[in-house]
Amino acid sequence: MPDTLVTAERSIPDQIAEYDAIVIGAGISGMFMLYRLRELGMTARVFEMGTDIGGTWYWNRYPGARFDSESWTYGYSFSKELMQEWDWKEHFSPQPDTLEYLNYVADKFDLRRDMQFSSAVTAAHWDDAANQWTVTLESGEQAKSRFLMTAIGILSAHTLPAIPGRDSFKGPAYHPARWPKQKVDFAGKRVGIIGTGATAIQAIPEIARECAHLTVFQRRPNWAAPLHNAKIGKEEMEQIKSRYDEIYAFCASTPMWFIHQPDPRKTLEVAPEEREAYWEKLYAEPGFGIWLGNFRDIGTDEAAAAAISEFIARKIRQRVRDPKVAEKLIPKDHPFASRRVPLESGYFETYNRNNVTLVDTLRDEPIERITPEGVKTTKRDYAFDILIYATGFDGVTGAFDRIDIRGKDGLRLKDAWAENPRTYLGMLAEGFPNMLMVLGPHTARGNIPQAIEHSVQFQTGILRFMQGRGYTRVETRPEQVEDWTQTVIRAGEKLLSSKVDSWQTGVNRNVEGRQIRRVLGYNGNGIHFRKLTDEVASGGYKEFSFR
Ligand code: NA7
Secondary structure, three states, rough: OOOOOOOOOOOOOOOOEEEEEEEEEEOHHHHHHHHHHOOOOOOEEEEEOOOOOOOOHHOOOOOOOOOOHHHHHHHOOOOOHHHHOOOOOOOOOOHHHHHHHHHHHHHHHHHHHEEEEEOOOEEEEEEEEOOEEEEEEEOOOOEEEEEEEEOOOOOOOOOOOOOOHHHHHOEEOOOOHOOOOOOOOEEEEEEEEEEEOOOHHHHHHHHHHHHHHEEEOOOOOOEEOOOOOOOOOOOOHHHHHHOOOOHHHHOOOOOOOOOOOOOOOOOOOOOHHHHHEEEEEHHHHHOOHHHHEEEOOOOOHHHHHHHHHHHHHHHHEEEEEEOOHHHOOOOOOOOOOOOOOOOOOOOOHHHOOOOOOEEEOOOOOEEEOOOOOEEEHHHHHHOOEEEEOOOOOOOOOOHHHHEEOOOHHHHHHHHHOOOOOEEEOOOOOOOOOOOEEOOOOOOOOHHHHHHHHHEEEHHHHHHHHHHOOOOOOEEEHHHHHHHHHHHHHHHHOHHHHHHHHOOHHHHOOOOOOOOOOOOOOOOHHHHHHHHHHHHHHHHHOOOOEEE
16 A cells, blocks of 8 residues: 655755754644743754644544544643634534644644654664664654654554455555545445444445445444534634633543543442433433443443443444344444444444445454455455555554664663553653653543643653753653552553453554553543642652653
């Protein structure tokens, strides 16, 4: 598959440039990190693989790509002026609008002047004597810096399916995270799509409307609930703007930093009729309420999870006309909310169309191979004009693994994290001085841009502290790493999501060595995480070691 969004045609400078900081990635994290580094008076260079800013929203241009968290909680909050200037057009912003927003931010703060595009970082090596990182790009160009900031996202290392014959298909084949800039024309085309994760659940209804016939190859179904998107009128946007302080303060007071607060009641304590009415209400409301605003035990108690799963299954049966197809779409191997819940717009009704076929590759007809014409299952051959591999990502650590990162004594990050990452707060990795990670493994995530802002604030706080005291090196302390690693493991123990294979538990059968579940995020309460980081900062960062 051609990588249509990357070009690497830069001439290599004769001299190795030196910066105070190198940032890898020009997405939401890298853009804000650069803004803050400049405020600290540091020289910085951002290296970005794509041809422009945007990260996730640069790469994922597939039909139907949009937020499923509310747009007005997803923008940056560091600049009140920016918040007042930008009008979100929809409650759940589509990818083109989000990219336009990020371009607006890049222009407003003149961010591109310190960014270098088409510049994939292939290696970053720590030189202990020089107290410096050397970064190497795909082109061979090198640069040095005192600090290395990874702003590489948690879902940026896309993975193709490990199916025999994968590259033999003679028509165009696309992964949604490498979707071409020019519109893909589906009119009159036979399209096959492999995968039914959050991405496919957004794309399938859009493609089905345009193409001649769509065949969906589903391995395991996912629980999904309605998005209920709507346009935002001028007056409504003005109202939102007047409430931004309140909205962001509310998000900060919830465990996942979304605009949804869990209901403090336990599922089975509530009378069945009341429970049903409450779920009907949540199902009819926009956004993640049915997941994050639900009774507090649906993610931890098996009986509670079974009850909400049965409610959602009933909804699927009501929405899908053919009972056999409906059953195929209902997950049987994991309860609702134990994997990240995709939000959908007419996904289930799409299977009522006569130009859509669902193939259950787990129970009915496993895929044997990709052929030049299409897909061969154990039962038949399918011919396609276009194939889509909506097969997801090597989550969280995948983007780190793809760079040869070496810390003290030549320690390879990939080896150090082969079983489980070891970090303090997910911000610094053990054995990797002066490497600050935005959205590193074992950090708190939830509403991603809010997690990013929090993380960048905390990390630039460390840098400011160091500037004030003349320190040039920051590292983790072994006892803090051990303590944090255990905290993260404990925080996930009671969660049903920890017992399920998904990118969140680090399982990706398309990647060698990624068959075993790992703990990749801090799944405790985001409010506690903020409190802890605030205490570390106000206490003078004693949990870190400085030189
Ligand atoms: P996901 O949610 O990881 O989904 C990937 C899908 O691809 C999932 O249905 C997989 O089935 C399927 N898959 C992966 N490999 C294969 C092979 N080899 N054969 C058949 N099917 C396969 O990724 P998305 O891009 O949809 O979403 C990622 C996140 O983006 C999402 O959670 C949001 O946070 C935004 P499986 O379930 O493994 O049986």
